[in-house]
Amino acid sequence: MALWFLRGLRRGVITTRYPARADDSATALPTPPAFRPEALTRELADRLCLVCPSWALTRNGDVLFFDAGACTACGRCREMAPEAVTTSGEFELAATNPAHLVKRIPLLGEGSS
Amino acid sequence: MKPDSAAACAGSAARPASTAETAEALRRSVARQFRRSLHIRTLDTGSCAACEQEIRLLAAPHYDLHRLGFFFTPAPRHADLLMVTGPMIRAFDIAARKTYEAMPGPKLVVATGACALGGVYQPDAFTHGGIGETLPVDVWIPGCPPSPLALLQGLLVAVDRLAEKVQDLTFIRSGGHR
Numbered sequence: 673m674a675l676w677f678l679r680g681l682r683r684g685v686i687t688t689r690y691p692a693r694a695d696d697s698a699t700a701l702p703t704p705p706a707f708r709p710e711a712l713t714r715e716l717a718d719r720l721c722l723v724c725p726s727w728a729l730t731r732n733g734d735v736l737f738f739d740a741g742a743c744t745a746c747g748r749c750r751e752m753a754p755e756a757v758t759t760s761g762e763f764e765l766a767a768t769n770p771a772h773l774v775k776r777i778p779l780l781g782e783g784s785s
Numbered sequence: 786m787k788p789d790s791a792a793a794c795a796g797s798a799a800r801p802a803s804t805a806e807t808a809e810a811l812r813r814s815v816a817r818q819f820r821r822s823l824h825i826r827t828l829d830t831g832s833c834a835a836c837e838q839e840i841r842l843l844a845a846p847h848y849d850l851h852r853l854g855f856f857f858t859p860a861p862r863h864a865d866l867l868m869v870t871g872p873m874i875r876a877f878d879i880a881a882r883k884t885y886e887a888m889p890g891p892k893l894v895v896a897t898g899a900c901a902l903g904g905v906y907q908p909d910a911f912t913h914g915g916i917g918e919t920l921p922v923d924v925w926i927p928g929c930p931p932s933p934l935a936l937l938q939g940l941l942v943a944v945d946r947l948a949e950k951v952q953d954l955t956f957i958r959s960g961g962h963r
Contacts, residue, residue: 677847687849690934691947698934704927706958726904726929738956742904744929758958764950765927766939768812770902770917772952773927 674700698763702745705738711756712736713781720749720757734779740765741773756781812923815891816945819865821854823944826864828884830916832871835930836898840868848933855940861887866943869920872900873913885920893943896922897936899929927951 674697680686688695717736721729728742729749750757767773827840843850844857858864861884873881885894896916899905902925903915913919926939941947 686846691941698932701932706956708958741902741925741927744899760956763932763935764938766942767925767951768949770925775956
């Protein structure tokens with residue numbers, strides 16, 4: 673439970689102070705994955721692309737392209753490869769250009785190049 | 786106004802490098818007009834209603850978007866910002882165009898949720914698989930559904946009160962895994 677909620681119940685004000693003050697309560701909700709390039713190989717990247725239900729992951733050569741806009745934060749990639757995929761904890765993802773949401777993840781794992 | 790805009794057009798034609806800067810300045814000046822009063826019309830183009838649940842929560846006391854000068858309106862003619870959810874089903878093309886055309890200018894369009902951003906559905910006979918090709922989108926808010934705070938940040942980015950953050954994120958986490 674967010675701290676501002678408890679504090680608000682005590683004081684009678686339960687409104688968040690965001691954006692004047694940071695509020696990380698949204699990070700308790702599912703957030704997009706973050707990747708560890710050292711643990712990613714081509715084979716693993718291909719398996720991650722297959723397991724993604726929303727076409728957020730594609731591989732081109734030694735680069736994994738992650739479209740944060742297409743990601744539904746379902747957690748299937750993290751479940752499949754917990755050593756290579758973690759939770760990013762980012763929720764402030766609004767973009768003025770959809771190209772800003774597509775991230776390049778280099779594949780630096782053994783046997784990837 | 787007309788000679789100015791004509792001069793701006795001529796200038797941008799002569800110096801193509803500054804076109805992006807001119808567009809950015811124009812976007813900022815439009816956004817500044819809405820800083821303290823922005824009326825939002827939501828448009829559901831075939832979403833599962835999860836995004837609508839989160840949008841509804843924006844008006845709840847926890848988030849209270851009215852304190853920031855945002856208001857919901859049921860009429861597109863009163864709206865400054867169109868908040869579109871869903872993958873834009875083709876049956877909705879005419880209604881979406883009419884809604885957009887009914888809004889007075891200057892107007893903003895915010896694509897909300899992974900469907901609207903082209904994630905969940907691929908283009909097929911029934912859906913465009915995203916609203917990008919149907920409406921001119923100004924701000925894209927990812928999430929499935931985006932949490933109310935994510936929506937709030939998107940709205941504040943749309944009116945230029947917060948800077949875009951995602952451009953600098955890498956989604957790369959080096960070191961030991963958690």
